[in-house]
Amino acid sequence: MRGTLAIAGKDLRSLFYSPLFWVTAFLLTLIWSGMYHISLGEFAQRANMARMQMQGAEGGPNLHSEVFTRHVALVHFFMILAVAALTMRLFAEEKKQRTFDLLLTSPVTATQIVAGKFLAGLAAAWSLILLSLLYPLATMTIANFDWGPLAAAYIGLMLLVACYVAVGMFASSLTESAVLAVVMALIFSVGIWFVGALSDAVDSPAMVALFEHLSIGNHFSDFMRGGVGVASVVFFLSMIFLNCFLTQRVVESSRWR
Amino acid sequence: MIEVRDLTKSYGQHKAIDRLNFSVNKGEVVGFLGPNGAGKTTTMKIITGFMAPSSGEVNVAGHDVFEDPVEVKKRIGYLPETPPVYGDMTVEEYLRFVANLKGVERARVPSLVARAIEKTSLGDVRRRLIQNLSKGFRQRVGISGALVSDPEILILDEPTVGLDPRQVAEIRALIKELAGHHTILLSTHILPEVQASCSRIIIINRGKIVAEDSLGGITQRMAGAGRVTIKVRRSPPSLAEGLSRLAGVRGVRASDASANGRGHGAIAALHSAFEIETDGGEDAVERIAAHVVGAGAGLVDLRSESADLENVFLQLTSSEEQQNQGVES
Ligand SMILES: Nc1ncnc2c1ncn2[C@@H]1O[C@H](COP(=O)(O)OP(=O)(O)OP(=O)(O)O)[C@@H](O)[C@H]1O
Numbered sequence A: 001m002r003g004t005l006a007i008a009g010k011d012l013r014s015l016f017y018s019p020l021f022w023v024t025a026f027l028l029t030l031i032w033s034g035m036y037h038i039s040l041g042e043f044a045q046r047a048n049m050a051r052m053q054m055q056g057a058e059g060g061p062n063l064h065s066e067v068f069t070r071h072v073a074l075v076h077f078f079m080i081l082a083v084a085a086l087t088m089r090l091f092a093e094e095k096k097q098r099t100f101d102l103l104l105t106s107p108v109t110a111t112q113i114v115a116g117k118f119l120a121g122l123a124a125a126w127s128l129i130l131l132s133l134l135y136p137l138a139t140m141t142i143a144n145f146d147w148g149p150l151a152a153a154y155i156g157l158m159l160l161v162a163c164y165v166a167v168g169m170f171a172s173s174l175t176e177s178a179v180l181a182v183v184m185a186l187i188f189s190v191g192i193w194f195v196g197a198l199s200d201a202v203d204s205p206a207m208v209a210l211f212e213h214l215s216i217g218n219h220f221s222d223f224m225r226g227g228v229g230v231a232s233v234v235f236f237l238s239m240i241f242l243n244c245f246l247t248q249r250v251v252e253s254s255r256w257r
Numbered sequence B: 001m002i003e004v005r006d007l008t009k010s011y012g013q014h015k016a017i018d019r020l021n022f023s024v025n026k027g028e029v030v031g032f033l034g035p036n037g038a039g040k041t042t043t044m045k046i047i048t049g050f051m052a053p054s055s056g057e058v059n060v061a062g063h064d065v066f067e068d069p070v071e072v073k074k075r076i077g078y079l080p081e082t083p084p085v086y087g088d089m090t091v092e093e094y095l096r097f098v099a100n101l102k103g104v105e106r107a108r109v110p111s112l113v114a115r116a117i118e119k120t121s122l123g124d125v126r127r128r129l130i131q132n133l134s135k136g137f138r139q140r141v142g143i144s145g146a147l148v149s150d151p152e153i154l155i156l157d158e159p160t161v162g163l164d165p166r167q168v169a170e171i172r173a174l175i176k177e178l179a180g181h182h183t184i185l186l187s188t189h190i191l192p193e194v195q196a197s198c199s200r201i202i203i204i205n206r207g208k209i210v211a212e213d214s215l216g217g218i219t220q221r222m223a224g225a226g227r228v229t230i231k232v233r234r235s236p237p238s239l240a241e242g243l244s245r246l247a248g249v250r251g252v253r254a255s256d257a258s259a260n261g262r263g264h265g266a267i268a269a270l271h272s273a274f275e276i277e278t279d280g281g282e283d284a285v286e287r288i289a290a291h292v293v294g295a296g297a298g299l300v301d302l303r304s305e306s307a308d309l310e311n312v313f314l315q316l317t318s319s320e321e322q323q324n325q326g327v328e329s
């Protein structure tokens, strides 16, 4: 446990001391606030129009589906890119700088090393997500809305981003080159979205059901609609576990070369 | 403390080390000596659990490296060939990180870090980023990192590489100082290093141990051998034969010095050179001189060397090489 925390602390510290993290955070803030501002403005216009037409009747445009959903989707898209950049160095840099020798000859297991690195990546990624949560929070000061669906969407987002962290870490463990790691992480992260699309390509109903269950899109849209389903949570957790496990195997196997 | 049995590591077809057997006792400082590519680093990587061998066993302080790696790693401080330092940390932060990683008691961390800094004289740079340090200082940070957890065993892969002469002397003194308290295995291809700090030497070449002895033992082994090089203007065929029959002479070999000399001019071409292995006694040298003069060979040069560690090293490693080449071809 101590070894895990030491490694997590070291990597997190090195991320927070690197320009990479701050430049990413700055650019994301710029884009998110611009887009959020625009969709909130559009929403306000439509809401006014609807109020005039319906004369106080219930209904009209919904803040969650019109503004928050768009915001979460946008945050999600940019997090794919950001997470690939944040995780690229986790293992690749250690191998390149030969500091991996230190980790592998210290009394920590491969599992502890992977856990430490995953925690560091997760903390960095989630801190960006918390940054994006500031916009809906600010909206609270000017509008009343139901927190439930927003919370569900954010839980989904955090789980999905945790998957990307695990995927990016796995990509990083495969190479010494951070550039290659980033490319692989992007291909893997985007690639897993297409697993669900295979359901169109198979005939047997069992296979269709399987691929539909493996579809990240299906699970994520559940969260976006405001539901936290056990199956979806389990799905994301197993994705995370699978990638961490693969990384652990790669680290362990470096002893045998 | 360290026991290595039948250790073999192959990279594909190539055997980097081939059935090594040796042990290092508690408190000993053992020098692991060998030319480039001998397999020193490979052996150390296996002992530290960084790498698995193809076959064989390593036992450290009663724990098998492959069955109980964590226990073994707790007890070892390892300095790899390239010091494993993080450029974006300061010296102090790095040492604290290593101490935590090695799992030393939390309360002891500050004092151990201070001690490691003091021993490697890094006090002046303790708050500097490692990436801004010179190569020699980075090497010292690496040594410091190996020391910081106060391990029972230190495994140092070429610890003085890249240091200036004064620091080399300092590190050698440090190794001597650590000797009683820690068990040390250090690799080098610099001979004075082992002479300065080791109580025992293991010479390894092409993955095999070619000699293993105490420093005194090896010196003694060398004392029993000497070499006389002569250059003569005329060498009747009977000269070499006559020389080899002298008491105290072990072998005579026409050396290639004459062949080299040929390019330098006609005079050099007239000289022949012989390398004569002797028992190291002065009597033998005297008899050789008398014989050559008596044979009227026209002695122009006679040099007598008592073999030093350098010579023995060259002899051991090069004869092995010839044998191996013989086997391969
Ligand atoms: N990763 C590797 N893949 C293939 N061969 C290797 C690898 N590492 C080492 N070797 C080979 O194993 C042999 C021993 O190498 P090793 O690094 O142990 O030598 P060394 O004694 O440490 O040499 P040096 O004094 O140069 O450090 C060499 O012939 C080397 O080419």
Ligand SMILES: [Mg+2]
Binding pocket: B040, B041, B042, B081, B157
């Ligand atoms: Mg080496």
